[in-house]
Amino acid sequence: MASKVPTPKGFRDFLPEQARARAFVLEKLKTTLERFGFEPLETTAIEFAETLKGKYGEEEKLIFEFTDRGGRSVALRFDQTVPLSRVVATNPNLPKPFKRYQIQPVWRAENPQKGRFREFIQVDFDTVGASSQLADAEIIAAAISATENLGFDSFVMKINDRETFRGLPAGVVRIIDKLPKIGETGVIEQLKRQGYDSPQAKALLKRLKDSAPTKNINKLFELLKSFKINPDKYAFDPTLARGLDYYTALIFELEIEDYSGGSVGGGGRYDDLIGRFTGSKIPATGFSFGFDRLLEAASEANLLPKYSPNTKVLVTVLKEQYLNDSLSLVSRLRDRGIAAEISLEPTEKLDKQLKYADNKGIPYAAILGPDEIKQDMITIKDLSSGKQEKLKESDLIKKLTIT
Secondary structure, eight states, rough: OOOOOOTTOOOOOHHHHHHHHHHHHHHHHHHHHHTTTTOOOOOOOOEEEETTTTTTTGGGGGOEEEOOOOOOOOEOOOOOHHHHHHHHHHOOTSOEEEEEEEEEEEOOOOEEEOTTTTTEEEEEEESSOOEEEEEEEHHHHHHHHHHHHHTOOOOEEEEEEEEGGGGGGGGHHHHHHHHHHHHHHHHHHHHTTOOOOHHHHHHHHHHHHHHOOOHHHHHHHHHHHTOOOOGGGGGETTTTTOTTTTTEEEEEEEEEOTTTTTTSSSEETTTTHHHHHHHOOOOOEEEEHHOOOOHHHHHHHHHHOOOOSSOOEEOOSGGGGGHHHHHHHHHHHHHTTTEEOOOOOOOOOOHHHHHHHHHHHOOEEEEEHHHHHHHHOOOEETTTTOOOOEOOOOOHHHHHHHO
């Protein structure tokens, strides 16, 4: 009977099938990012709370903050961008531009729902020290390329410029950012609480919707064209706001068609954030995939491979007196690069050993008995069909290498 010992709300375990799917997607993302020249970075899970505070606007309330045993106010990592800024500030000799990717968990006191958890992986990649829009274009190109590399076809990168909101209070921009979630009616109601009457709120929304692309966006689109990015994969969206306070210019957000969980990633330029740590302005731009949403979207689109264990063959132990022969065989198979297991209960009956292999999804079982040992042969059983044959070890290795 399963034990009823729950995880805390919003936290999860990942069994092998789930972990394998996650690893598949992460490897695809890493391959693409490294092809664009991004290098890996890892940062500490805990930061001083003052390092994180004042950087996230309205979302700051979601920081997991606590006091350690020394009485210090600390917090779990909320995102990867602020820790990156701290790393750059404390390592001034890093070569610039500094291009890094970071794949680590972050923690937020969210209300758990579809695609939202309290502990989740973020996949970030940023370029620090480059002020040109070429850096922004390369970030977008890398995000689009990574999405295509996963097999997605119908998606769009929505792009805007914070210049579109010039003169608007930060609180109003945060309300505009909620437009996809609460709709025009909800936005108008919240704007009224900010002092707008209904006609003024409607006029503001109309003005934003009718905004023309800025010079920054036009230049960016020219660069994306030069990067040979399909123009169907990106579009100007004058109401895109992104709620984080540290964005300063271009902002972008990735949406996948037919996925109802919201955007699967976003980013933008943040030229002032690192300066809060260094005292001098250092330009930066980046993007972050919401890994769980991306994974969920990939699953819904049937882009994940069917699960199968790494193990190709279970080497059985017919009797305890043949254990050394079985151990020798499994060692030789592993030395040849074949993922192989041996029955860890050598006194168990063969049927029980085969049942274990079948339950785990191991495709083959190798049987060594007195006849096989005398003939210098191995009986190999296909557990899906039930067929078995005797092979020389060299032929067995060929068979297991091909399948």
